[in-house]
Amino acid sequence: MSWDEMSPLLWEATGQTALMVVWSTLFTVLLGLPLGVALILTDRGGLLPSAPVNRVLGLVVNIGRSLPFIVLMIAVIPLTRLIVGTTIGTFAAVVPLTLGAAPFFARLVETALREVGRDTVQAAQAMGAGRWTIIGKVLLPEARSGLVAGLTVTVVALISYSAMAGVIGGGGLGDLAIRYGYQRFETTLMVVTVIVLIVIVQLVQTVGDAVARRLTRR
Amino acid sequence: MIDVSGLRKVYRDRGREVVALGGVDLHVRQGEIFGVLGQSGAGKSTLLRCVNLLERPTAGTVSVAGRELTALGEADLRRARQRIGMIHQHFALLSSRTVAGNVAFPLEVMDVGRAERARRVAELLELVGLAGKAGAYPAQLSGGQKQRVGIARALAGNPSVLLSDEATSALDPGTTQSILALLKNLNRELGLTILLITHEMHVVKGICDSVAVMRDGLIEESGGIAELIARPGSRLAAELFPLPDPEPGSVTVTFTGRADEPVISEVVRKFDVDVSILGGALEEVAGVSAGRLRVRLTGGERAAALDYLTGRGLLVEEAA
Ligand SMILES: Nc1ncnc2c1ncn2[C@@H]1O[C@H](COP(=O)(O)OP(=O)(O)O)[C@@H](O)[C@H]1O
Numbered sequence: 001m002s003w004d005e006m007s008p009l010l011w012e013a014t015g016q017t018a019l020m021v022v023w024s025t026l027f028t029v030l031l032g033l034p035l036g037v038a039l040i041l042t043d044r045g046g047l048l049p050s051a052p053v054n055r056v057l058g059l060v061v062n063i064g065r066s067l068p069f070i071v072l073m074i075a076v077i078p079l080t081r082l083i084v085g086t087t088i089g090t091f092a093a094v095v096p097l098t099l100g101a102a103p104f105f106a107r108l109v110e111t112a113l114r115e116v117g118r119d120t121v122q123a124a125q126a127m128g129a130g131r132w133t134i135i136g137k138v139l140l141p142e143a144r145s146g147l148v149a150g151l152t153v154t155v156v157a158l159i160s161y162s163a164m165a166g167v168i169g170g171g172g173l174g175d176l177a178i179r180y181g182y183q184r185f186e187t188t189l190m191v192v193t194v195i196v197l198i199v200i201v202q203l204v205q206t207v208g209d210a211v212a213r214r215l216t217r218r
Numbered sequence: 219m220i221d222v223s224g225l226r227k228v229y230r231d232r233g234r235e236v237v238a239l240g241g242v243d244l245h246v247r248q249g250e251i252f253g254v255l256g257q258s259g260a261g262k263s264t265l266l267r268c269v270n271l272l273e274r275p276t277a278g279t280v281s282v283a284g285r286e287l288t289a290l291g292e293a294d295l296r297r298a299r300q301r302i303g304m305i306h307q308h309f310a311l312l313s314s315r316t317v318a319g320n321v322a323f324p325l326e327v328m329d330v331g332r333a334e335r336a337r338r339v340a341e342l343l344e345l346v347g348l349a350g351k352a353g354a355y356p357a358q359l360s361g362g363q364k365q366r367v368g369i370a371r372a373l374a375g376n377p378s379v380l381l382s383d384e385a386t387s388a389l390d391p392g393t394t395q396s397i398l399a400l401l402k403n404l405n406r407e408l409g410l411t412i413l414l415i416t417h418e419m420h421v422v423k424g425i426c427d428s429v430a431v432m433r434d435g436l437i438e439e440s441g442g443i444a445e446l447i448a449r450p451g452s453r454l455a456a457e458l459f460p461l462p463d464p465e466p467g468s469v470t471v472t473f474t475g476r477a478d479e480p481v482i483s484e485v486v487r488k489f490d491v492d493v494s495i496l497g498g499a500l501e502e503v504a505g506v507s508a509g510r511l512r513v514r515l516t517g518g519e520r521a522a523a524l525d526y527l528t529g530r531g532l533l534v535e536e537a538a
């Protein structure tokens with residue numbers, strides 16, 4: 001395959017990967033962040049302790065994390081149809097990607113928030129701060145560099161999950177590598193695709209690290 | 219100003235009951251610095267955290283500035299807490315906020331407007347001597363400076379009471395002195411009532427007017443410092459003047475505020491006794507000097523000599 005033949009394929013696939021990753025990152029944060037906060041709040045000694053709620057949330061998160069992504073992708077097809085209206089294509093892949101990454105991200109959020117000292121939270125309580133003020137002005141800002149680090153890991157995981165989206169017609173770089181590189185023995189294209197993926201992951205990690213470092217005030 | 223009565227706190231720790239407070243009464247008067255002294259695990263932090271209800275007591279009542287906090291609902295309690303300052307051993311500052319941001323936090327909680335907030339923050343930083351550090355982050359400050367930020371933050375709501383949980387325990391001796399001096403100053407200038415807990419005698423010695431000695435969740439003795447020292451069998455005095463256990467027949471004389479009167483030589487002259495000194499210590503407490511002398515009195519009119527010393531207002535304790 002010549003470069004002129006590969007180029008449009010690569011651009012299209014990169015665009016599809018970007019689309020899947022950007023949208024699923026957005027929904028992962030919208031779903032995972034509140035879930036992570038809820039895990040911390042309902043924990044023993046938390047701001048709104050509730051053992052039953054905490055256990056149920058923990059179970060949901062663990063189930064989400066233990067399902068292999070490929071199984072999850074097939075299993076949520078009915079849900080995808082309900083939300084997106086179709087079960088194949090790039091947008092259809094956003095649903096399983098989000099459901100796969102949100103529990104993972106929620107755990108990372110939980111870990112990051114746990115790093116905020118009890119001392120700090122209690123100092124805020126002693127000043128008369130309510131629950132929502134503490135979440136918004138103490139927990140999240142104090143944990144922000146850990147949250148960014150968690151988000152970076154999640155985006156990288158999403159890039160790798162998205163490589164499987166070819167199964168439901170989502171396209172993307174992973175799909176390209178499989179269809180051309182593996183099935184049609186276009187080794188060059190496969191190598192180039194892999195290089196593009198590596199570069200993207202490196203880029204995400206570097207930017208994420210830099211932002212996290214900038215936010216650290218310790 | 220702070221009234222605590224019948225305070226009990228029982229923790230349930232993996233099925234085991236830990237009695238952190240076993241029935242504590244405490245009365246802190248308006249404008250005084252009240253110290254709670256005790257070893258680690260005595261229940262001091264639990265007591266302090268029960269005063270602003272960070273910890274819900276198992277039984278008992280707490281009133282601050284005439285309001286019974288234990289009777290308040292959550293919203294009222296939050297409002298009451300805004301008028302009770304608290305400072306912490308490890309400062310508990312927000313690392314993601316600047317010094318000014320940290321001091322502004324309680325003002326934000328109280329919904330103080332932006333302009334008024336900026337004015338108050340500047341005023342408070344000036345008060346604690348950190349006017350030049352408004353834009354610094356806590357990580358860039360020394361321990362003493364961090365505690366000054368903590369103090370400025372605690373004063374933001376114009377509190378009537380300041381609670382201090384081992385505020386100087388993480389600081390070196392020189393810095394400790396400067397923080398204690400600042401607290402004493404705030405107490406004098408603003409009439410701020412301070413309840414502080416500490417395991418360090420020198421903190422009590424340095425700035426407290428009254429003290430409670432705490433052990434195993436109970437207050438063993440409490441009162442004005444000079445008054446406590448003059449009380450027979452006082453634990454405070456025993457800790458303040460660390461003399462070895464008295465030998466049989468020895469006499470321990472404790473005095474406050476009269477270190478320069480020649481009582482011993484008077485006794486020797488008037489009652490013809492021999493005095494040998496076994497040990498002694500002199501301390502400056504609550505602004506007066508206090509001391510304890512362990513002596514052996516022999517010969518002459520020994521009993522009359524001891525009566526004379528008691529008559530001069532000294533505490534005389536004779537070891538059996
Ligand atoms: N949250 C808690 N759960 C169980 N036990 C506790 C808790 N907090 C304090 N305690 C226990 O209560 C006792 C008093 O603790 P504390 O008030 O911290 O003492 P101090 O401040 O004098 O060192 C200790 O035996 C401690 O182990």
Ligand SMILES: [Mg+2]
Pocket residue numbers: 262263264384
């Ligand atoms: Mg303590």
